[in-house]
Amino acid sequence: MTVNDSFGRLDDDDYPAYTMGRAAEMLGTTQGFLRAIGEARLITPLRSAGGHRRYSRYQLRIAARARELVDQGTPIEAACRIVILEDQLEEAQRINAEYRRAAGPSVPPTP
Numbered sequence: 001m002t003v004n005d006s007f008g009r010l011d012d013d014d015y016p017a018y019t020m021g022r023a024a025e026m027l028g029t030t031q032g033f034l035r036a037i038g039e040a041r042l043i044t045p046l047r048s049a050g051g052h053r054r055y056s057r058y059q060l061r062i063a064a065r066a067r068e069l070v071d072q073g074t075p076i077e078a079a080c081r082i083v084i085l086e087d088q089l090e091e092a093q094r095i096n097a098e099y100r101r102a103a104g105p106s107v108p109p110t111p
Contacts, residue, residue: 016046016054023055029067033076037066040080062087 024031034053037043043062045053055063062083069079 013058014056016056018055020053023060026060027064027067034063036076037063037080040077042066042080042083
């Protein structure tokens, strides 16, 4: 891998660039919170060669949403489930929009 390849990965939302400590600091939370949402299977951090957890920007956005819910009083397990359902709904809406675009303009039914 060249240096240019490495810099290109910095723009990749899925590249696991952040250590657990840095991720917790960025989110303003504890490492225990990150472990808890991992145990709840909201996110699965990749592991470095030494076994350390590494988080991507995408995973940090998901963790931030879960933290919002927990800060509002939602139990962590429920917060994780809500975030998963929100993500599934967003994906389903995206797929539906693609199907609508592919089908072309719809003709309204005649009365």
